[in-house]
Amino acid sequence: MPPSNLDTPASGAGDGASPRDTKERLLDAAERLFAERGFEGTSMRAITQGAGTSVSAANYHFGSKEKLLQEAIRRATEPVNARRIELLDIAIAASEGAPLALETILDAYLRPVIEFRRANRPDEGRSIAARLFSDPPELIQPIKIEIFGPMTRRFSQALAETMPERGSLDIELGHQFLIGIMVYVISGQLESSSLAATHPEGVDEGLLLQRMIEFVAAGLRALPPA
Amino acid sequence: MPPSNLDTPASGAGDGASPRDTKERLLDAAERLFAERGFEGTSMRAITQGAGTSVSAANYHFGSKEKLLQEAIRRATEPVNARRIELLDIAIAASEGAPLALETILDAYLRPVIEFRRANRPDEGRSIAARLFSDPPELIQPIKIEIFGPMTRRFSQALAETMPERGSLDIELGHQFLIGIMVYVISGQLESSSLAATHPEGVDEGLLLQRMIEFVAAGLRALPPA
């Protein structure tokens, strides 16, 4: 929005961090801290210290802590959902009218989650997207509706078309079970569970994606025909 | 622990609430509020107002906000886990050495969750147990280990014995997927999801239990033999 200045803005204590502009550094720190400790557990001071700037700079850019949370979630989730829809559209175009395989739909839904996670947060366990299910609903609901609503409807529709003999309640239930598994995984729970105790080497991401798809596909197929 | 007094203790502003003793009322209010808003989002003032008593009474009984959270989670989850193990033991005793059916194990795991939810929180959507996956790990981890560790090991073992041809990593993964679905459900997400939008009548609890068992059983059976 501002005329792109080739220099770093003015002065700023942002010398320790990367030289990207303050707004980006704030979003980075906010995403990391909100993901780890939630909205109420994270102070503006912690975020601005993490970004190497001041509380007033954050309020200048975002207006309030609540809007900063929403912007951080939006930035993290919008490209994932765009990619999901893109993969679904590609699959539909390739299918030439035939119903999609269940595994194809699930792959389009889950693969972008795993891949963006590796690309953007190579170290962190918990994604800020998981906070959509534990942070205060009044902050979270607008994002859910705006960013997730259209994508969710596309996948509900795709599932229903691929399993036309199932009731809509059962399909929605299965869809929700899929989301439950995904949220659990991106919450980093695998890393602090009995699985981590018995298998400290961790789980390969490709294998994890494959197992999630197999598991959910079988679960959905087990839903009774109406 | 104190000699059971037949009268209500002394005076107390607890006249609006039920006449049970202060400690119980505090745990009730804490369970409800921590479940809804999390540890950091809930103040001692809100809890003690909800219990019709004072902050100092709460600190007298529990020592700190953190211990109050841990006690509230313990009280809510211990009987559920005891019942799970009891159902598993009953099934094992009845099986006379034969491996248990997958559905029997899953029923023992999930049924107590659904039933205690209906019995104790007829109105509330979100269970405090769900906060085991979003509240600060340093508060939560001790409870997980103490209250959930033995129960989880029993069920991991039961799953492994019923599916001897599967690798332990895959069994643990499937176990974690089961937990993910259960956490999602007890977080009340079904009530604020696309499912609630399309099916505002809600889902019958018996049907929900049945569908969860079918879904997870099929998912587990889809795991590849080693």
Add this chain to the structure above:
DNA sequence: GTCTATAGTTGGATAGAC
């Protein structure tokens, strides 16, 4: 065992200089 009152800290947000 419970209260009122308060100590001591930390929080979000803003004013005003630069």
Add this chain to the structure above:
DNA sequence: GTCTATCCAACTATAGAC
């Protein structure tokens, strides 16, 4: 656009009376 300094509200925990 960013800073320092500050306001004021809310928090946890405790002291001390009863």
